[in-house]
Amino acid sequence: MNVLNWIQICLFLTTCMHFGTPDKTHTGHEANLVRVPIGGNSWVTNELERDKTISKDGLTNWSSPASTVTTYVRFDKAGSLNLSINLRVADGKSRLRVTLLGQSKEVDVQGSTFVDYPLGQWSVAKAGYIKIVLQGISKTGATYADVTNFGISGEVIDERTAFVRDNEGNFFYWGRRGPSVHLRYPIPDGVEAEWFYNEVTVPKGSDIIGSYYMANGFGEGYFGMQVNSPTERRILFSVWSPFKTDNPSQIPDDQKILLDRKGADVVTNDFGNEGSGGQSYLRYNWVAGQTYKFLLRGQPVENGYTTYTAYFRAPDATNWQLIASFKRPKTTTYLKSLYSFLENFTPQTGNIQREVDFSNQWVRSRDGQWQELTKAQFTGDNTAKKAFRMDYAGGLKDNKRFFLRNCGFFDTYTPLKTDLTRPAQPQSPNINVAVLP
Known part of the structure; x- marks a missing residue:
């Protein structure tokens, strides 16, 4: 046997020992080891298996070779990364491939007890998100493996390493939906805003299933447009009841949202699960x-009610279309707490980037004067505030409109509570509110 053959055999045996069998006493980790749960940070590419393979317990029922599993982690700096995977194999043996940072390694796994398999040390060149791609190569049993988490340690790990850390508060669900982001518009001092006008444009390619591009939010509800399925889109307007519950059947009669009127082909019902109240939507593709126009009115009326009325106008329409008008009890106020947001309500698409533009915001006071809203503050939900996800951004586009972006695990983010200002527009909305339906 020559020296070259001997070296090749040694390298082969070393690789098999390091990546082919679990080391229960040493996984190559440093003292700053943290674990990235599959249940809150991973997606399956195969649509036929994606709903049944990722759960709060991690990756299970993984049987299809077409089901590639991708896990995302964000590092705030460059440096070394030690990696391991925690799994078990219910029966038989499997070979898995792990790919990240442009390199792949394969590992042979077996055994019905959860153990850590070391995956070596990697070099992270810059701050930002990395994706860890897991693929099944071969198996002798029914499934490849059940996987709970990736272990990570090394120079890149610090308090700003971003991923969904645990399921407390159902954050595996919220984290896989992705961070919701908002634009909060301050109303000029002394203005009682009866009307709120906004324009919405979803860039081509950003109309992702599960997206809600909310244009006219206010203290008691919201109004915008959604992508609900491959074949359905909606214009949605909802008003919360003053009674705090996620179950609309629990709302007392004197605190229920009352439907005053609705537009043609508009569906109205109750809603729950995120507060409760009255909901209306128009199926509209x-x-x-x-660019679509949204107009909202908030007007105090008799007996302690405020009426909220929503209008929608498509670019090819000559008139405004009534969506619905609701009366909210125990409320006497004009519009307040105005905002827009971008959210994803489908966890299965929380790994896909989306974006929306908001432009030409105005309010009309109770005495009929239009006031432009040129300022906004960029904010985020708890997923963003906890830094479980940092794929969010907002700002000014083309020096004339605000934008929001989320999901997709892009690297550059906008700090929360960033104040934004757009240039003023020369013309207020040309709307004769007296003739609206």
């Missing part, structure tokens, strides 16, 4: 790349 809006088109990415076009």
Whole structure:
């Protein structure tokens, strides 16, 4: 046997020992080891298996070779990364491939007890998100493996390493939905805003299933447009009851949202699970790349109610369309706490980037004067505030409109509570509110 053959055999045996069998006493980790749960940070590419393979317990029922599993982690700096994977194999043996940072390694796994398999040390060149791609190569049993987490340690790990750390508060669900982001518009001092006008444009390619592009939010509800399925889109307007519950059947009669009127083809019902109240929607196949107009009215009326009325106008329409008008009890106020947001309500698409533009915001006071809203503050939900996800951004586009972006695990983020200002527009909305339906 020559020296070259001997070296090749030694390298082969070393590789098999390091990556082919679990080391229960040493996984190559440093003292700052943390674990990245599959249940809150991973997605399956195979649509036929994605709903049944990722759960709060991690990756299970993984049987298809087409089901590639991708896990995302964000590092705030460059440096070394030690990696391991915690798994078990219910029966038989499997070979898995792990790919990250442009390199792949394979590992042979077996055994019905959860153990850590070391995956070596990697070099992270810059701050930002990395994706860890897990693929099944071969198996002798029914499934490849059940996987709970990736272990990470090394120079890149610090308090700013971003991923969904645990399921407390159901954050595996919220984390996989992705961070919701908002634009909060301050109303000029002394203005009692009866009307709120906004324009919304979803760029081409950003109309992702599960997206809500909310244009006209206010203290008691919201109004915008959604992508609900491959074949359905909606214009949605909702008003919360003053009674705090996620179950609309629990709302007392004197605190229920009352429908005053609705537009043609508009569906109305109760809603729950995120507060409760009255909901209305129009099935309407809006088109990415076009600009849609939203108009909201808030008007105090008799007996301690405020009426909220929503109007929608497509770019090819000559008139405003009534969506619905609701009366909210125990409320006497004009519009307040105005905002827009971008959210994803489908965890299965929380790994896909989306974006929306908001432009030409105005309010009309109770005495009929239009006031432009040129300022906004960028904010985020708890997923963003906890830094479980940092793929969020907002700002000014083309020096004339605000934008929001989320999901997709892009690297550059906008700090929360960033104040934004857009240039003023020369013309207020040309709307004769007296003739609206």
